[in-house]
Amino acid sequence: MNNKQQLTGYVYSNDLLQYRFSNSHPFNQMRLKLTTELLTELGYLKPSHIIKPRIATDDEIALIHSYDYIQAIRHASHGILSDSEAKKYGLDGDDTQQFRMMHKHSARIVGGALNLVDQVMTNQITNGCHLGGGLHHSLPGRANGFCIYNDVAIAIKYLMKYYNQRVLCIDTDAHHGDGTQWSFYTNDQALIYSIHETGKFLFPGSGHYTERGNEEGFGYTVNMPLEPYTEDESFIETFKATIEPVVASFNPDIIISVHGVDIHYLDPLTHMHCTLDALYQIPYIIKSLADTYTNGKVIMFGGGGYNIWKVVPRAWTHVFLALLGESPLTGNLPEAWIKKWQHYAPITLPNTWQDECEDFQVIPRKDEISEINMKRAQQVRSWFI
Numbered sequence: 604m605n606n607k608q609q610l611t612g613y614v615y616s617n618d619l620l621q622y623r624f625s626n627s628h629p630f631n632q633m634r635l636k637l638t639t640e641l642l643t644e645l646g647y648l649k650p651s652h653i654i655k656p657r658i659a660t661d662d663e664i665a666l667i668h669s670y671d672y673i674q675a676i677r678h679a680s681h682g683i684l685s686d687s688e689a690k691k692y693g694l695d696g697d698d699t700q701q702f703r704m705m706h707k708h709s710a711r712i713v714g715g716a717l718n719l720v721d722q723v724m725t726n727q728i729t730n731g732c733h734l735g736g737g738l739h740h741s742l743p744g745r746a747n748g749f750c751i752y753n754d755v756a757i758a759i760k761y762l763m764k765y766y767n768q769r770v771l772c773i774d775t776d777a778h779h780g781d782g783t784q785w786s787f788y789t790n791d792q793a794l795i796y797s798i799h800e801t802g803k804f805l806f807p808g809s810g811h812y813t814e815r816g817n818e819e820g821f822g823y824t825v826n827m828p829l830e831p832y833t834e835d836e837s838f839i840e841t842f843k844a845t846i847e848p849v850v851a852s853f854n855p856d857i858i859i860s861v862h863g864v865d866i867h868y869l870d871p872l873t874h875m876h877c878t879l880d881a882l883y884q885i886p887y888i889i890k891s892l893a894d895t896y897t898n899g900k901v902i903m904f905g906g907g908g909y910n911i912w913k914v915v916p917r918a919w920t921h922v923f924l925a926l927l928g929e930s931p932l933t934g935n936l937p938e939a940w941i942k943k944w945q946h947y948a949p950i951t952l953p954n955t956w957q958d959e960c961e962d963f964q965v966i967p968r969k970d971e972i973s974e975i976n977m978k979r980a981q982q983v984r985s986w987f988i
Protein backbone atom coordinates (compact mmCIF):
# COMPACT_ATOMS: atom_id res chain seq x y z
CA MET A 604 0.00 0.00 0.00
CA ASN A 605 1.25 3.48 -0.78
CA ASN A 606 2.14 5.19 2.49
CA LYS A 607 0.80 8.49 1.22
CA GLN A 608 -2.72 7.03 1.23
CA GLN A 609 -2.49 5.99 4.85
CA LEU A 610 -3.74 8.20 7.64
CA THR A 611 -2.18 8.05 11.08
CA GLY A 612 -3.58 8.80 14.55
CA TYR A 613 -1.74 9.88 17.70
CA VAL A 614 -3.47 9.55 21.06
CA TYR A 615 -2.75 12.50 23.29
CA SER A 616 -4.09 14.81 25.96
CA ASN A 617 -2.26 16.43 28.85
CA ASP A 618 -4.59 14.46 31.16
CA LEU A 619 -2.63 11.30 30.27
CA LEU A 620 0.25 12.68 32.37
CA GLN A 621 -1.88 12.24 35.48
CA TYR A 622 -1.15 8.51 35.57
CA ARG A 623 1.53 9.07 38.17
CA PHE A 624 2.45 7.05 41.27
CA SER A 625 4.70 9.61 42.98
CA ASN A 626 7.32 12.24 42.20
CA SER A 627 10.18 9.77 42.66
CA HIS A 628 8.64 6.77 40.86
CA PRO A 629 10.58 5.59 37.76
CA PHE A 630 7.38 5.39 35.65
CA ASN A 631 7.26 9.03 34.56
CA GLN A 632 4.77 10.08 31.89
CA MET A 633 6.64 13.36 31.37
CA ARG A 634 8.33 11.29 28.63
CA LEU A 635 5.04 11.41 26.68
CA LYS A 636 5.02 15.21 26.77
CA LEU A 637 8.71 15.33 25.81
CA THR A 638 8.03 13.10 22.79
CA THR A 639 4.87 14.95 21.76
CA GLU A 640 6.61 18.33 21.85
CA LEU A 641 9.59 16.95 19.93
CA LEU A 642 7.32 15.59 17.18
CA THR A 643 5.44 18.90 17.06
CA GLU A 644 8.65 20.93 16.89
CA LEU A 645 9.87 18.71 14.03
CA GLY A 646 6.65 19.47 12.15
CA TYR A 647 5.54 15.82 11.84
CA LEU A 648 2.78 15.88 14.46
CA LYS A 649 -0.15 18.11 13.56
CA PRO A 650 -3.45 18.81 15.32
CA SER A 651 -5.25 16.65 12.71
CA HIS A 652 -3.37 13.55 13.96
CA ILE A 653 -4.50 13.93 17.57
CA ILE A 654 -7.07 11.49 18.97
CA LYS A 655 -8.30 12.44 22.42
CA PRO A 656 -8.74 9.64 24.94
CA ARG A 657 -12.00 9.00 26.77
CA ILE A 658 -12.64 7.34 30.12
CA ALA A 659 -13.33 3.64 29.43
CA THR A 660 -16.48 2.21 31.01
CA ASP A 661 -16.44 -0.52 33.67
CA ASP A 662 -17.86 -2.99 31.15
CA GLU A 663 -15.03 -2.23 28.72
CA ILE A 664 -12.39 -2.65 31.43
CA ALA A 665 -14.15 -5.87 32.44
CA LEU A 666 -13.36 -7.36 29.03
CA ILE A 667 -10.14 -8.35 30.85
CA HIS A 668 -10.39 -7.35 34.52
CA SER A 669 -12.72 -8.66 37.24
CA TYR A 670 -15.38 -6.31 38.63
CA ASP A 671 -14.08 -6.77 42.18
CA TYR A 672 -10.63 -5.60 41.03
CA ILE A 673 -12.16 -2.53 39.34
CA GLN A 674 -14.04 -1.81 42.57
CA ALA A 675 -10.78 -2.10 44.55
CA ILE A 676 -9.12 0.42 42.21
CA ARG A 677 -12.04 2.80 42.79
CA HIS A 678 -11.60 2.42 46.56
CA ALA A 679 -7.85 3.04 46.22
CA SER A 680 -8.67 6.19 44.22
CA HIS A 681 -10.31 7.61 47.33
CA GLY A 682 -7.80 6.23 49.83
CA ILE A 683 -10.27 3.77 51.37
CA LEU A 684 -8.76 0.42 50.34
CA SER A 685 -8.06 -1.79 53.36
CA ASP A 686 -4.56 -3.18 53.93
CA SER A 687 -5.72 -6.75 53.30
CA GLU A 688 -7.40 -5.75 50.02
CA ALA A 689 -4.30 -3.78 48.97
CA LYS A 690 -2.27 -6.94 49.42
CA LYS A 691 -4.82 -9.08 47.57
CA TYR A 692 -4.92 -6.73 44.56
CA GLY A 693 -1.18 -6.06 44.26
CA LEU A 694 -1.34 -2.49 45.58
CA ASP A 695 0.70 -2.89 48.76
CA GLY A 696 4.29 -2.55 47.49
CA ASP A 697 6.53 0.22 46.17
CA ASP A 698 6.23 -0.85 42.51
CA THR A 699 2.55 -0.30 41.83
CA GLN A 700 1.35 2.22 44.39
CA GLN A 701 -2.06 3.69 45.15
CA PHE A 702 -2.68 7.26 44.03
CA ARG A 703 -5.59 9.73 44.04
CA MET A 704 -8.11 9.21 41.22
CA MET A 705 -6.16 6.22 39.96
CA HIS A 706 -9.28 4.58 38.49
CA LYS A 707 -10.09 7.57 36.30
CA HIS A 708 -6.50 8.13 35.18
CA SER A 709 -6.03 4.43 34.38
CA ALA A 710 -9.42 4.15 32.63
CA ARG A 711 -8.43 7.13 30.44
CA ILE A 712 -5.41 5.19 29.16
CA VAL A 713 -7.76 2.33 28.23
CA GLY A 714 -10.17 4.80 26.58
CA GLY A 715 -7.32 6.18 24.47
CA ALA A 716 -6.65 2.70 23.16
CA LEU A 717 -10.32 2.05 22.39
CA ASN A 718 -10.80 5.38 20.58
CA LEU A 719 -7.79 4.54 18.44
CA VAL A 720 -9.14 1.04 17.71
CA ASP A 721 -12.52 2.47 16.70
CA GLN A 722 -10.91 4.95 14.29
CA VAL A 723 -8.82 2.24 12.63
CA MET A 724 -11.71 -0.20 12.39
CA THR A 725 -14.05 2.40 10.85
CA ASN A 726 -11.36 3.28 8.29
CA GLN A 727 -10.94 6.87 9.45
CA ILE A 728 -7.23 6.09 9.83
CA THR A 729 -5.03 3.14 8.81
CA ASN A 730 -2.69 3.08 11.79
CA GLY A 731 -1.87 4.95 14.97
CA CYS A 732 0.00 5.04 18.23
CA HIS A 733 -0.85 5.39 21.90
CA LEU A 734 2.51 6.03 23.53
CA GLY A 735 0.88 6.80 26.89
CA GLY A 736 -0.42 3.23 26.95
CA GLY A 737 1.18 -0.22 26.85
CA LEU A 738 0.53 -1.30 30.44
CA HIS A 739 1.18 -4.96 29.61
CA HIS A 740 1.90 -6.33 33.09
CA SER A 741 -1.47 -5.88 34.78
CA LEU A 742 -3.35 -9.13 35.37
CA PRO A 743 -7.11 -9.74 35.29
CA GLY A 744 -7.43 -9.41 39.07
CA ARG A 745 -4.21 -7.79 40.16
CA ALA A 746 -2.07 -4.68 39.63
CA ASN A 747 1.47 -5.58 38.56
CA GLY A 748 4.71 -3.94 37.43
CA PHE A 749 3.55 -0.26 37.37
CA CYS A 750 0.37 -1.30 35.50
CA ILE A 751 -3.23 -0.89 36.74
CA TYR A 752 -5.46 -1.68 33.73
CA ASN A 753 -4.00 -3.61 30.81
CA ASP A 754 -5.00 -1.36 27.91
CA VAL A 755 -3.19 -3.64 25.45
CA ALA A 756 -5.14 -6.75 26.46
CA ILE A 757 -8.42 -4.82 26.61
CA ALA A 758 -7.83 -3.44 23.09
CA ILE A 759 -7.16 -6.96 21.77
CA LYS A 760 -10.33 -8.36 23.37
CA TYR A 761 -12.35 -5.37 22.12
CA LEU A 762 -11.06 -6.01 18.57
CA MET A 763 -12.03 -9.66 18.87
CA LYS A 764 -15.47 -9.07 20.39
CA TYR A 765 -16.73 -6.01 18.50
CA TYR A 766 -14.84 -6.31 15.20
CA ASN A 767 -14.30 -10.07 14.93
CA GLN A 768 -10.56 -9.60 14.35
CA ARG A 769 -7.74 -12.13 14.65
CA VAL A 770 -5.08 -10.11 16.42
CA LEU A 771 -1.30 -10.50 16.47
CA CYS A 772 0.34 -8.79 19.46
CA ILE A 773 4.08 -8.08 19.11
CA ASP A 774 5.63 -6.99 22.41
CA THR A 775 9.22 -5.68 22.16
CA ASP A 776 9.51 -4.24 25.69
CA ALA A 777 12.56 -5.51 27.64
CA HIS A 778 10.20 -7.15 30.14
CA HIS A 779 7.98 -10.12 29.31
CA GLY A 780 4.39 -9.04 28.56
CA ASP A 781 2.97 -11.36 31.19
CA GLY A 782 -0.42 -9.72 31.77
CA THR A 783 -1.24 -9.90 28.07
CA GLN A 784 0.04 -13.47 27.76
CA TRP A 785 -2.05 -14.83 30.64
CA SER A 786 -5.18 -13.01 29.40
CA PHE A 787 -5.14 -15.01 26.13
CA TYR A 788 -3.30 -18.16 27.15
CA THR A 789 -6.09 -20.54 26.09
CA ASN A 790 -7.28 -18.50 23.10
CA ASP A 791 -6.52 -19.19 19.44
CA GLN A 792 -7.96 -15.93 18.01
CA ALA A 793 -5.09 -13.81 19.34
CA LEU A 794 -1.43 -14.70 18.99
CA ILE A 795 0.72 -13.12 21.70
CA TYR A 796 4.41 -12.80 20.77
CA SER A 797 6.93 -11.31 23.20
CA ILE A 798 10.69 -10.76 22.74
CA HIS A 799 12.35 -9.76 26.01
CA GLU A 800 15.25 -10.16 28.38
CA THR A 801 15.12 -13.62 29.94
CA GLY A 802 13.21 -13.81 33.21
CA LYS A 803 16.18 -15.45 34.91
CA PHE A 804 17.29 -12.14 36.40
CA LEU A 805 14.51 -9.71 35.51
CA PHE A 806 10.88 -8.99 36.47
CA PRO A 807 8.40 -10.62 35.94
CA GLY A 808 10.37 -13.89 35.67
CA SER A 809 8.03 -15.48 33.11
CA GLY A 810 8.29 -15.63 29.31
CA HIS A 811 10.29 -18.83 28.97
CA TYR A 812 10.27 -20.16 25.40
CA THR A 813 8.41 -23.28 26.59
CA GLU A 814 5.39 -21.12 27.57
CA ARG A 815 3.37 -21.70 24.40
CA GLY A 816 -0.29 -21.52 25.49
CA ASN A 817 -2.76 -24.14 26.68
CA GLU A 818 -5.81 -26.01 25.32
CA GLU A 819 -7.04 -24.33 22.08
CA GLY A 820 -4.45 -21.65 22.71
CA PHE A 821 -1.48 -24.00 22.43
CA GLY A 822 0.91 -22.57 19.85
CA TYR A 823 -0.70 -19.10 20.09
CA THR A 824 1.73 -17.78 22.71
CA VAL A 825 5.29 -17.25 21.47
CA ASN A 826 8.18 -16.20 23.70
CA MET A 827 11.64 -15.22 22.49
CA PRO A 828 13.77 -14.68 25.63
CA LEU A 829 17.17 -13.06 25.13
CA GLU A 830 20.33 -13.17 27.22
CA PRO A 831 21.23 -10.18 29.40
CA TYR A 832 23.61 -7.78 27.56
CA THR A 833 22.15 -8.62 24.15
CA GLU A 834 23.22 -6.00 21.57
CA ASP A 835 21.57 -4.51 18.47
CA GLU A 836 22.61 -7.05 15.83
CA SER A 837 21.52 -10.04 17.88
CA PHE A 838 18.23 -8.41 18.90
CA ILE A 839 17.27 -7.52 15.33
CA GLU A 840 18.42 -10.83 13.84
CA THR A 841 16.53 -12.97 16.39
CA PHE A 842 13.47 -10.70 16.19
CA LYS A 843 13.27 -11.04 12.40
CA ALA A 844 14.04 -14.78 12.44
CA THR A 845 11.10 -15.44 14.77
CA ILE A 846 8.44 -12.82 14.01
CA GLU A 847 8.49 -13.36 10.23
CA PRO A 848 7.39 -17.04 10.31
CA VAL A 849 4.94 -16.27 13.14
CA VAL A 850 3.11 -13.56 11.21
CA ALA A 851 3.12 -15.60 7.98
CA SER A 852 1.70 -18.62 9.77
CA PHE A 853 -0.98 -16.77 11.80
CA ASN A 854 -1.96 -14.31 9.04
CA PRO A 855 -3.61 -11.74 11.35
CA ASP A 856 -6.30 -9.17 10.49
CA ILE A 857 -4.52 -6.49 12.55
CA ILE A 858 -1.25 -6.04 14.47
CA ILE A 859 -0.97 -4.52 17.95
CA SER A 860 2.57 -3.77 19.14
CA VAL A 861 4.17 -2.68 22.41
CA HIS A 862 7.16 -0.34 22.19
CA GLY A 863 8.73 -0.27 25.60
CA VAL A 864 12.17 1.20 24.95
CA ASP A 865 13.91 -0.26 28.00
CA ILE A 866 16.23 -2.54 25.97
CA HIS A 867 18.54 0.50 25.65
CA TYR A 868 21.91 0.23 27.41
CA LEU A 869 21.21 3.42 29.38
CA ASP A 870 17.91 2.14 30.78
CA PRO A 871 18.30 1.88 34.56
CA LEU A 872 15.90 -1.06 35.10
CA THR A 873 17.11 -3.80 32.71
CA HIS A 874 20.33 -5.52 31.63
CA MET A 875 19.97 -5.22 27.86
CA HIS A 876 22.67 -3.51 25.80
CA CYS A 877 20.96 -2.14 22.69
CA THR A 878 21.27 1.37 21.24
CA LEU A 879 18.89 3.78 19.56
CA ASP A 880 19.77 2.12 16.28
CA ALA A 881 17.82 -1.04 17.22
CA LEU A 882 15.02 1.05 18.74
CA TYR A 883 14.69 3.00 15.48
CA GLN A 884 14.52 -0.21 13.40
CA ILE A 885 11.86 -2.05 15.43
CA PRO A 886 8.78 0.06 14.49
CA TYR A 887 9.81 0.03 10.80
CA ILE A 888 10.02 -3.78 10.83
CA ILE A 889 6.54 -4.01 12.37
CA LYS A 890 5.10 -1.40 10.00
CA SER A 891 6.45 -3.38 7.07
CA LEU A 892 4.82 -6.57 8.37
CA ALA A 893 1.53 -4.68 8.67
CA ASP A 894 1.81 -3.41 5.09
CA THR A 895 2.39 -6.99 3.90
CA TYR A 896 -0.15 -8.89 6.02
CA THR A 897 -2.85 -6.56 7.41
CA ASN A 898 -3.34 -3.94 4.72
CA GLY A 899 -1.34 -1.53 6.89
CA LYS A 900 -3.55 -1.94 9.97
CA VAL A 901 -1.36 -1.58 13.05
CA ILE A 902 -1.69 0.07 16.46
CA MET A 903 1.52 0.82 18.35
CA PHE A 904 1.55 1.29 22.13
CA GLY A 905 4.25 2.71 24.41
CA GLY A 906 5.38 0.65 27.40
CA GLY A 907 8.47 0.81 29.60
CA GLY A 908 11.34 3.24 29.20
CA TYR A 909 12.97 4.76 32.25
CA ASN A 910 15.66 7.01 30.82
CA ILE A 911 13.18 9.72 29.94
CA TRP A 912 15.74 12.31 28.76
CA LYS A 913 18.33 10.40 26.71
CA VAL A 914 16.30 7.50 25.32
CA VAL A 915 12.50 7.73 25.26
CA PRO A 916 11.79 10.91 23.24
CA ARG A 917 14.21 10.03 20.45
CA ALA A 918 13.07 6.38 20.30
CA TRP A 919 9.32 7.08 20.41
CA THR A 920 9.65 9.81 17.76
CA HIS A 921 10.59 6.96 15.42
CA VAL A 922 7.46 4.97 16.30
CA PHE A 923 5.38 7.81 14.86
CA LEU A 924 7.74 8.36 11.92
CA ALA A 925 7.52 4.67 11.00
CA LEU A 926 3.71 4.91 10.99
CA LEU A 927 3.86 8.01 8.78
CA GLY A 928 6.24 6.24 6.38
CA GLU A 929 8.93 8.86 6.98
CA SER A 930 12.64 7.94 7.07
CA PRO A 931 14.65 7.72 10.31
CA LEU A 932 16.31 10.99 11.32
CA THR A 933 19.98 11.93 11.42
CA GLY A 934 21.78 15.14 12.35
CA ASN A 935 20.72 17.49 15.13
CA LEU A 936 17.66 17.64 17.34
CA PRO A 937 15.62 20.87 17.10
CA GLU A 938 17.31 23.60 19.11
CA ALA A 939 14.06 25.01 20.48
CA TRP A 940 13.20 21.65 22.05
CA ILE A 941 16.61 21.32 23.68
CA LYS A 942 16.50 24.90 24.91
CA LYS A 943 13.09 24.49 26.51
CA TRP A 944 13.71 21.15 28.21
CA GLN A 945 17.34 21.61 29.26
CA HIS A 946 15.94 23.90 31.92
CA TYR A 947 14.13 20.93 33.53
CA ALA A 948 16.59 18.10 32.77
CA PRO A 949 19.01 16.90 35.46
CA ILE A 950 21.55 15.93 32.75
CA THR A 951 22.84 17.57 29.59
CA LEU A 952 20.33 16.77 26.84
CA PRO A 953 21.60 15.04 23.70
CA ASN A 954 21.74 17.21 20.59
CA THR A 955 21.84 14.60 17.82
CA TRP A 956 19.71 11.59 16.84
CA GLN A 957 22.56 9.14 17.47
CA ASP A 958 23.69 7.80 20.84
CA GLU A 959 26.63 9.67 22.29
CA CYS A 960 28.01 6.26 23.38
CA GLU A 961 30.47 7.75 25.83
CA ASP A 962 29.27 5.30 28.50
CA PHE A 963 28.89 2.31 26.16
CA GLN A 964 30.81 -0.67 27.52
CA VAL A 965 32.13 -3.33 25.17
CA ILE A 966 30.69 -6.70 26.20
CA PRO A 967 33.40 -9.40 26.06
CA ARG A 968 30.85 -12.25 25.78
CA LYS A 969 29.09 -10.71 22.76
CA ASP A 970 29.64 -13.68 20.42
CA GLU A 971 28.57 -16.21 23.01
CA ILE A 972 25.43 -14.20 23.84
CA SER A 973 24.53 -13.90 20.14
CA GLU A 974 25.00 -17.65 19.64
CA ILE A 975 22.76 -18.57 22.57
CA ASN A 976 20.10 -16.15 21.29
CA MET A 977 20.22 -17.52 17.73
CA LYS A 978 20.03 -21.12 18.91
CA ARG A 979 16.88 -20.24 20.84
CA ALA A 980 15.47 -18.32 17.87
CA GLN A 981 15.99 -21.34 15.60
CA GLN A 982 14.04 -23.48 18.07
CA VAL A 983 11.13 -21.02 18.20
CA ARG A 984 11.22 -20.55 14.40
CA SER A 985 11.09 -24.31 13.80
CA TRP A 986 7.55 -24.41 15.21
CA PHE A 987 6.28 -22.13 12.43
CA ILE A 988 8.04 -23.26 9.25
Ligand SMILES: [Zn+2]
Pocket residue numbers: 776777778863865906907908
Ligand atom coordinates in the same frame (compact mmCIF):
# COMPACT_ATOMS: atom_id res chain seq x y z
ZN1 LIG B 1 9.66 -2.95 30.43
